[in-house]
Amino acid sequence: MLLCWFNFRFVGAHSKDSILYTKEMREVYSTIVELAAEEPDSVYGIAKEILSRSESGNHAHLGTGYLGLAEAYYYLHSYDSARIAYTNAIASYGAIGDTLRMASCYNVIGLIDSDKAEYKTALDAYESALNLYKKIGDKDGIATCFQNIGVIYAEWGFEPKANDYYERSLKLFRELNDSLSVANLTNNIGNFHKRTGTYEQALKYYKESYLTFKRLGDLYGLASVTTNLGSLFVLQEQWDRCLEYYFEAIELYRKVGNDLGISYVYTSIGVAFFNQEKVEKSLGYFLKAERVADSLGYKELKKENLNNIYEVYKTLGDFEKANAYLIDFYALKDSIYSEENFNKLVELEKKYQIEKSQKEVLALKARDEKRELILWALFVIFVMAAVIGFVIFKIQRIKERQHRLILEQKILLTQMNPHFMFNSLSALQCLIMDEKPDEAVDFVAEFAGLMRLVLQYSKEEVISLKKEEEILNYYISLQNRRFSHKIEYRIEMDPSLQLDKVLVPPMLAQPFVENAIEHGELSEQEESQIKVSFSRKNDNLEFMIEDNGIGLKNARAKNRRSTHKSMAMDITRERIKLLYQNSSAKALDLLVEDLSEYGSNGTRVKFHIPYQELN
Numbered sequence: 001m002l003l004c005w006f007n008f009r010f011v012g013a014h015s016k017d018s019i020l021y022t023k024e025m026r027e028v029y030s031t032i033v034e035l036a037a038e039e040p041d042s043v044y045g046i047a048k049e050i051l052s053r054s055e056s057g058n059h060a061h062l063g064t065g066y067l068g069l070a071e072a073y074y075y076l077h078s079y080d081s082a083r084i085a086y087t088n089a090i091a092s093y094g095a096i097g098d099t100l101r102m103a104s105c106y107n108v109i110g111l112i113d114s115d116k117a118e119y120k121t122a123l124d125a126y127e128s129a130l131n132l133y134k135k136i137g138d139k140d141g142i143a144t145c146f147q148n149i150g151v152i153y154a155e156w157g158f159e160p161k162a163n164d165y166y167e168r169s170l171k172l173f174r175e176l177n178d179s180l181s182v183a184n185l186t187n188n189i190g191n192f193h194k195r196t197g198t199y200e201q202a203l204k205y206y207k208e209s210y211l212t213f214k215r216l217g218d219l220y221g222l223a224s225v226t227t228n229l230g231s232l233f234v235l236q237e238q239w240d241r242c243l244e245y246y247f248e249a250i251e252l253y254r255k256v257g258n259d260l261g262i263s264y265v266y267t268s269i270g271v272a273f274f275n276q277e278k279v280e281k282s283l284g285y286f287l288k289a290e291r292v293a294d295s296l297g298y299k300e301l302k303k304e305n306l307n308n309i310y311e312v313y314k315t316l317g318d319f320e321k322a323n324a325y326l327i328d329f330y331a332l333k334d335s336i337y338s339e340e341n342f343n344k345l346v347e348l349e350k351k352y353q354i355e356k357s358q359k360e361v362l363a364l365k366a367r368d369e370k371r372e373l374i375l376w377a378l379f380v381i382f383v384m385a386a387v388i389g390f391v392i393f394k395i396q397r398i399k400e401r402q403h404r405l406i407l408e409q410k411i412l413l414t415q416m417n418p419h420f421m422f423n424s425l426s427a428l429q430c431l432i433m434d435e436k437p438d439e440a441v442d443f444v445a446e447f448a449g450l451m452r453l454v455l456q457y458s459k460e461e462v463i464s465l466k467k468e469e470e471i472l473n474y475y476i477s478l479q480n481r482r483f484s485h486k487i488e489y490r491i492e493m494d495p496s497l498q499l500d501k502v503l504v505p506p507m508l509a510q511p512f513v514e515n516a517i518e519h520g521e522l523s524e525q526e527e528s529q530i531k532v533s534f535s536r537k538n539d540n541l542e543f544m545i546e547d548n549g550i551g552l553k554n555a556r557a558k559n560r561r562s563t564h565k566s567m568a569m570d571i572t573r574e575r576i577k578l579l580y581q582n583s584s585a586k587a588l589d590l591l592v593e594d595l596s597e598y599g600s601n602g603t604r605v606k607f608h609i610p611y612q613e614l615n
Contacts, residue, residue, distance in 0.1 A: 029064050036071035037256075044072035063092035063101065070105070077259065077296060079112045086112075103132035103141050110148055115260070117299035119152055126152075140181075143172035147185060154191065155300060163192040180221070183212035187225045194232055202232055220261075223252035227265055234272050242272050260301070263292035267305055274312065283312045303332045424478060443481055450474040457506040461579060462612065465534060466499035471507055472532060479514075483523040487530060494535040503612045504541065505579055511572060512545040512605045520549020520603060529602075540608040548602040552594040555603075572607070580610055 028050065036043045047068030054061035070085030086105045093102045110125035126145050133141030150165030166189050173181040190205035206229050213221035230245035246269050253261035270285035290305035306329040313322035424447055431440040453471045457463050469491055476489045493499060509532055522528035533544045549555075573590070591606040 029067070032064070032068040032071055036068075036075050040072040040075035043068050044076070047072060059092040059095040060098075063089050063096070063098065066092060067101070067105065070108070074108065074112070079116065079297065083109055083112050099132050099136050100138065100141070103129045103138070106132070107141070107144060107148065114148065114152055114155075115300070116297055117155075117303070119155070122152060123149070139172050139176055140178065143169040143176070143178075143181065146172070147181075147188070150188065154188070154195075159192055159195055163189065166192065179212055180216055180218060183209045183216070183218070183221055183225075186212075187221070187228060190225075190232075191228060194228070194235065199232065199236065203229075206232065219252050220256050220258065223249045223256065223258070223261055226252060227261070227268060230265075230272075231268055234268070234275065237275075239272060239276055243269065246272065259292055260296055260298060263289045263296070263298070263301055266292070267301065267308065270305075270308060274308070274315075279312055279315050283309065283316075286312060299332055303329060306332060424482065439481075443478070446474060446478045446481070450478055454507070460506055462503040463506045464500055464614070465493070465497060465502040465504055468504050468506065468508075469493070469499065472509065472513065475510060476513060476517075476530065479517050486526070487517065487522050487528045489530040489532070492531065492533040494533075496536055497534065498613070501614045502541065503614055504609065505575060508572065508575070508609070509543050509545055512543075516545060516547035516549060516603065519555050520547045520551075522547060522549050525549070536611060537608060539611050541611045542606065542608040544604065544606050546595075546602065546604045548595075548600070551596050551601055552592060552603045553596065576609060 028046065032043050032046060047065050050061060050065035050068060054065055056062075066085050066089035070082050070089055073079070073082035073085055086109050090102050090105045093099075093105070106125045106129035110122045110129065113119070113122035113125060126149050130142065130145035130149075133145060146165045146169035150162045150169065153159075153162035153165060166185055170182065170185040170189065173185060186205040187209040190202045190209060193199070193202035193205060206225055209225045210222065210229065213225060226245050226249040230242040230249065233239075233242035233245065246265050249265045250262055253259075253265065266285045266289035270282040270289065273279075273282035273285065286305050286308045290302060290309065293301040293305060306325050310322050310325040310329055313319070313325060424443075428440060428443050428447070431443060450471070453467075453474060457467065457471070472491055476487070480487045480489070513530060513532060516522065516530055522530065527548075529548045531544075531546045533546075535542050535544075550558075589608060591604075593604045593606075595602045595604055
C-alpha cells in the first residue's frame with residue numbers, strides 16, 4: 001500500500017522589538033510580518049525601499065530591510081533568494097546583538113533547507129536557533145526548534161526520537177497557553193501514531209488539532225490536518241471519506257496560495273486511487289504532484305512521487321518507463337540520505353544524549369543529596385526519640401518506685417492496723433489490771449514476736465511459705481487471746497508444697513483474716529472458726545480464707561464491713577499487679593462468696609498468684 005502524509009513545520013514567531021529601533025521602524029517591522037503571507041509583492045517593495053534608504057552602518061534598518069525581503073521571497077516561493085536574504089538579516093541583527101530576531105531567521109532557514117531535504121544545513125540552522133533561544137530563555141522559540149527537529153527525525157523514520165521532540169515541544173507550548181502551536185504539535189503527534197499503527201490515538205490528536213485550527217480560523221493549519229485525516233482513512237481503506245478530506249484540503253490550500261500543500265494532496269490522492277487499483281487515475285495525480293515539487297525544488301516530495309510513478313508504470317507493464325523513474329528515484333534518494341546528513345543526525349543525537357546525561361547526573365546528585373538529608377533527619381529524629389523514650393522510661397521507673405513506696409506504706413499500715421494495735425494494748429492493760437502477770441507476759445511475747453516479723457519482712461517482695469505460716473500463727477493467736485480463745489483456727493497446707501521453697505508475698509492473706517475476725521463478728525458467737533488454706537492449682541498458688549461469721553450480706557446490711565474490706569482488696573490487687581507485672585501468668589482473680597448461698601454461715605475468699613519456688 002502506498003501512503004503519503006504531511007508534517008507541519010513552524011516558521012517560528014518573530015522577536016519582540018529591540019530598543020535600537022525607532023518607533024517608525026518598529027511599525028514597519030510589524031507591517032512586514034503581518035502582510036508578508038497575504039501581500040508578498042507589497043512587502044517586497046517596502047523592503048527594497050528600506051534597503052535603498054539605509055546607511056551602511058545602520059544595522060537595525062538593514063536587518064529590517066533584509067528580513068522584509070526574505071519574507072517576501074519566502075511567500076513568493078523563491079526559497080533560495082529567501083535563504084540569502086535571511087542570512088543577510090542575521091548578519092545585521094548580529095551586529096546590534098538582536099538575539100531574538102537572529103534566532104527567528106535561523107529557524108526559517110532551517111525550514112527552507114528541511115523542505116528541500118538539505119537536512120544537514122537544516123539541523124545546523126535549527127541548532128543555532130535553539131542555542132540562541134536557550135541563551136535568552138525564550139520558551140516559545142525553544143519549543144519551535146524542538147518541533148522542527150522532530151520533523152526531520154520523522155522524515156528519516158526515527159519515529160520514537162521524533163515523538164520525543166514533539167512531546168517536549170508540546171509541553172512547553174501548553175505551559176505558554178499557545179493554542180495555535182499546540183494544534184500544530186497535536187497534528188504532528190497524530191502523524192506519529194498513524195505511522196506506528198495506533199490509529200485511535202492518531203484520530204484523537206487529529207480531532208484536537210482540527211477543532212483548534214477551525215476555532216482560530218487558521219486555514220493553512222486546517223488544510224494540513226485535513227490532509228492527514230485523509231491519509232488516516234486510506235490506511236483504514238475508507239476510500240470515500242479519505243477523498244472527501246483530500247479535496248477539502250486542496251480547496252483550503254488554494255485559498256492560502258500554497259502550491260506545496262496542493263502537491264502533497266495530489267500525491268495522497270494518487271496513493272488512494274492506486275490502492276483501489278485505479279492505477280491510470282493515480283498516475284495523473286502523481287505526475288501533477290511531481291511537476292509542482294520539481295518546480296519548487298522540494299526533493300523529499302519529488303523523491304516520493306518518482307517512486308510512486310515507478311510503481312504505477314511497473315503495474316501497467318511499461319518497464320522501460322518504470323526503470324527510468326526508478327533510476328531517478330535512487331539518484332535523488334542518495335543525494336537526500338547522504339552520509340553527511342546522517343552523520344549530522346548522529347551528531348545531534350549524541351549532543352542530546354550528553355545533555356540528557358548531564359541533566360540525569362545533576363538529578364541523581366540532587367536525589368542523593370536529598371536522600372542524605374532525609375537520612376540525617378531520620379537519624380536526628382531517631383536520636384531525639386531515643387532520648388525522649390529514655391527520659392519517659394526513667395520517669396516511669398521513678399513513678400513506679402514512688403508508687404511502690406506508697407504501697408509499702410499502705411501495706412505496713414494494713415499489717416499493723418491501728419485498731420488492732422490499740423485493741424491489743426488495751427487487752428494487755430486489762431491483763432495487768434486483773435493481776436494476770438503470766439498471761440500478760442505471754443501476750444507481750446507474742447505481740448513482740450509479731451511486730452518483729454512484720455517489720456522484718458515488710459520490705460521483702462517474697463518470703464517462704466513457712467515464714468508466712470509463722471506470721472499468720474502469731475497474728476491469729478494474738479487476736480484469739482483478745483477474745484479468750486473463742487476462735488478455733490487452722491492453717492492447711494497442700495501436702496505437695498515444700499514450705500521452705502515456695503515463695504509468696506509477705507502477709508498477703510492477713511488483711512482477709514482480719515476482715516473475717518473484725519467484720520464477721522466471730523468474737524460475738526460461740527464456736528467461731530477460721531480456716532486458711534494454701535494449695536497448688538497448675539501454675540498458680542491458691543489462697544482461701546473461710547469463716548463461719550455473719551456472712552457478706554449481713555455485714556453489708558450493717559454497713560460495717562465494706563470500707564475496710566475494699567481497702568484490703570484494693571491494696572492486695574495493687575501489690576500483686578506490681579509484683580507480677582512482668583509475669584506472663586495471670587494473677588489474683590479475687591472471688592468473695594457468701595456461704596449462705598450454699599446453706600452455711602460465713603464468707604469465703606479465694607484468689608491466686610503465680611506459683612514460684614526458690615531456685
